Structures are given as structure tokens and as C-alpha cells.
Amino acid sequence: MTKPIPLPATFQLDGVVEYQPAVAGEPLRALTVCHRDGRLNCRTGLPEAAPPPDRVWKAHVTFTFGSSDHREVPIVTTIDTDPGLEVFELIPDDAGLDGDIVQRLRDLADHLGGSPLRGFISDVFSMPDVFHCFWTCPGSQHHHHARPGGLAEHSIGMAEQVAAMEHLDVKDRDIGTVFALLHDIGKIWLYAAEDSPWNRVGHEILGLQHVMEPLTSLEREWPDAAAALAVLLSGRWRQRDGKAVLAIAEVVRGLDQLSAERDLRSRPAGRFAPWEPADWAPCRTPPDHREVAHPTR
Template sequence: METALPTVHTFLVNAVVEHVRSCDTGLHHLRLLHEHDPIDAWSWLPTEPVDANRVLKAEVCAMPLDTQEGATHVVTRIVPMPDLDVFNLIPDGFGRTEDVVLRCRDVVDACRTSPLRRFLSDVFSMPEVYRDFWNCPASRSHHHAYPGGLALHSIEMAENVRDTPRLSDLERDVGIAHALTHDIGKLWCYAPGASHLHALGHELVGLGQLHYALERLALDWPDGAIALRSLLSGQWKRLGGKPLMAVGSLVRAYDQASAENDLRPRRRHPHRPWSPSTPDDGKVLPFRRDLRAPLQ
């Protein structure tokens, strides 16, 4: 008697392959991360990333499998693809609010300078940034001092740069990249047991952590790498040319505005709002061209 074999269905997906745990049998429990819900999976294949300082981005072949514990998948092939755009592989659910990851994708999509887009993908492919950017506060006790504050603050600044009129394409793109990465060093400064990093300041810590991404940017666009190093280190205030100083000043202004907007509704703003009184008689004094002339 012939028995028909069940049809095996597989699918391909680009994903970040996250190792959950290994079993004594040699099986690895995996989580496949992309912009939608994570995919539960198992495999006997090696899951070490090509670069220990980057998440494993890969094309994955998976087969659905029903078990007594529920639905899962068997991974039959993992092809590392380190140049995949990481922003398509960040689950929507990583954000502390429903739209924060989507807003990040949208503002990165506005960056049309290819070397800067690859730079941002390199930065967000770092395990600490990929996972913790969405949950880190922007400060300990000042503005956006709550989980997810760093992402909200940085994305808001980048959106403001994107929407600023009369910027050149390069000024806009450098400004977006700077806004998204200006506080990135706080991911390491605020990590448990990292109090010793506070002496350096988050600017220098961030600059050091982004060294690899900046070196790759320098291969594609040397001037862009120099510009971002100057902006991230604060050197633009002394040595930057006029276009670079304009971008630095713009991002700094949006930084301050974002901080103030976060503090004011929670009554933590350091300055009292101005509430001028109106003249009792309702009269408006005439303008005097000559301050020495008596009022008429």
C-alpha cells in the first residue's frame, strides 16, 4: 500500500537571527526578528554572527512545524548577509510606543545619501543599539528620563531636521545621522556597572563605540566621516566650517527644544513660563523714536 508523503512547505525570510538557548541534543532555540512579529524556530546549524560586534543578519530558510508545545519552525539554511538594511529587521514591538520604530524607519528613509544610510544601518546593527536603543532613558533625572526616552528624543530631533526648509540634501542627511546618534553613548554609560564611563562623558564614549561604523563610512565618504566625528565630539564648535557649524547649531537647537518640551508638561522645567500681566487701563503707549523726548 502506497502512502503519500506530506508536502513540505518552506519559506525564505530576511531576519536577525537571535540565539535563545542550546539543548544537550545540539539543537539551538532561535528567534527570527524582522519588522513584524518574531518567529520562533529551532535549528542544528551554527548561529554565531560573522562579526561579534554586529547582530547576525541573514537570509533564512524555515519550515513550519507543529509540536505538542505549539507551532514553531525548523531552520534549514542560514546565509549571513551583513549588508542587509537593519531597519527592515527591527520588530515594530521593540518600541515603547506603537509608532516609534515606524517613525525611526520613516526618518531614516529620508536620508538619501547612501554612505550615511549604510552608516546608520551599521550603527543600529550593533547588539547594544539594536536591542537597547528603544528602552534606554535620555537622561538620569532630567529630560526624557524614562525607558524609551532616548529613542523618542533622538527620533523627534531627526524628524525636525528632516522637516527644516532650505537645507541642502547633504545638510539634511548629515543632520539626521547626527540627531539619531548624538546621545548613543548613553547606552553604554547607563549600563549596569558602567559608572566609570561617566568621567569621559557620553559624547566621547559614543564616538569610541562608533569607531568601526565611522571607519566604514570613511571608506565610502571620507568627508562625511570627518563631519560626523566633528559633530559627535563637539569639535564643530571650534573647528567646523560654516556649513558644518550650521548643522551642529541646528541639531543643538532641536536638542534643547525637545528637552524643554518634555519637561514642561511634567512641571520639571527649570524656568518658570513667562505670564505677562496686561496694563490695568488697557492703554497702549505710543512708540517713541527719540527715547529722550517726553511722552505726548
């Protein structure tokens, strides 16, 4: 009697797919799948598909284990693109230089609940530059938080403080939380290309210009919040007789100054070496694979 051949175990994982450059003579392409537990280094025979414009490639990935280069590696068998996946669980826990900084971002997203602002934040962090570089960018180049990871430390810390202000109206608190989180987001592009003509307008306008597409999506669900954030992120909230157009702006400005002063008291200001845009990969050496999902037969 012929025994049935057992089917190989398959695993499923939601992640951000990144193909590596093709190598001549190699039948399989190398790719990585970024997810909460790290990076899964894989091989696949599937053709590379183009991700949505200015978005990381979010997908449901199926893989098994096979032999490549005389060692066992994950072999990706299907990639089902899903732009609607929230990005928070797809950012590796060790992306930040502070061990719990990524989880703190997830907690902020949970604080927003089912608000359209949660989707807006997911859209912003799904932008490749933000997904990869928010975690290593300095908060400034010669002032406060002038070190790798300073932007995330400063921004998430401020957002947490706003989120904890129970005396604020819920709408103001949520919009203020998002503003605090993203108030310096333009520095990712400002520091990456200091010779760009866009840099003459400052990091506020530069950041707003880059997040316009997510803001447009937010506008379809919550026009008032989109308009408020456009004003706040532009830095143009000081226009009415020198007073804030939106009261939450003064709250966030005060927290910004406090965060900067506290950092400068603990760490002397100094010129930070020019920042080269990079994600966490050069600082981490992930294993070739790890058990990251439950097998399905």
C-alpha cells in the first residue's frame, strides 16, 4: 500500500514585503517580510509586483520551508496585497533605538480607538520614508534630541502627554495627539536632502506637503479634523493677532518647549553628525527565520 506523501507545513504572516535586487543566475529572489517580531529573510519564485504609490507593500504572505543555498529558508508561495492593513503591527518591535518605542506608538493608536485619525496615522506610517526612517531620524541637528532616534522619542513622548489630558474635549485631545506625534515629521525629508529647494520653506510645510494624500483620505471621513491638522502641521496656526487659531496648538507648543528644555538639561546640545536616511536594518542582525505564525494544513 502506497503511503500518502505528507504535505509541507505552511505558515501565514501579515507583513511589509520588500524584494531584494535580483542576482544573476539565482533562480529564486531574496525578499524580506517586516512584521512585529522582526524581519523574515525569505526566497521566492514569485514575480515582484509594484506596491501602491508612496506606500510600503502590505500583504498577507504564505510561506513554507525549503532548501536554498544548502540551508533551510522560508520560501514564499503567495503574496496577497492588502493596502488596507494597519501598519502598526507590521513595524518590528526592535525598529526603535528605545526598546519599547514602537509599542508606545501602538498604544497611541489604540487610544484613538475607531477614530478616522487612527487610519490617518496608519497611512502616514505606511509611507516608505516614515516607515523606515522615523525611528532613526534625530529630533534636531544641533539642539534638543540631536541624536539617532531623537525624533521618535520627542514626538511620541509629546503625543502621550496630550493623550493623557482628560480635561480636554475628546475631539481636541485626539487631534492634539496626532499633531504632537507628527509636528516634526518634515524633518525626515529636511535632514535627508539639505540641498532640496523645498527645505527653504521649513520642516512644517515640507511635512505637510508629504502627508497631503493621507490628509485627503482623512478629509473624506472627517473634514473638520483634516482641516485642523492641515493648519496645525503647516505652522500657520499663529495667524490671528499673534494668537493661536486653534487652542490645542498652544498646548502642544508648550509641551514642545518643555520636552526640548528637559532634554537639554539632561544632555548638552551639540552638533549632530549629518544624518543618512536609513531604517533599523543596519543596526540589527535578525535571524534567517523564526517561528512567527501558526501552521495551517
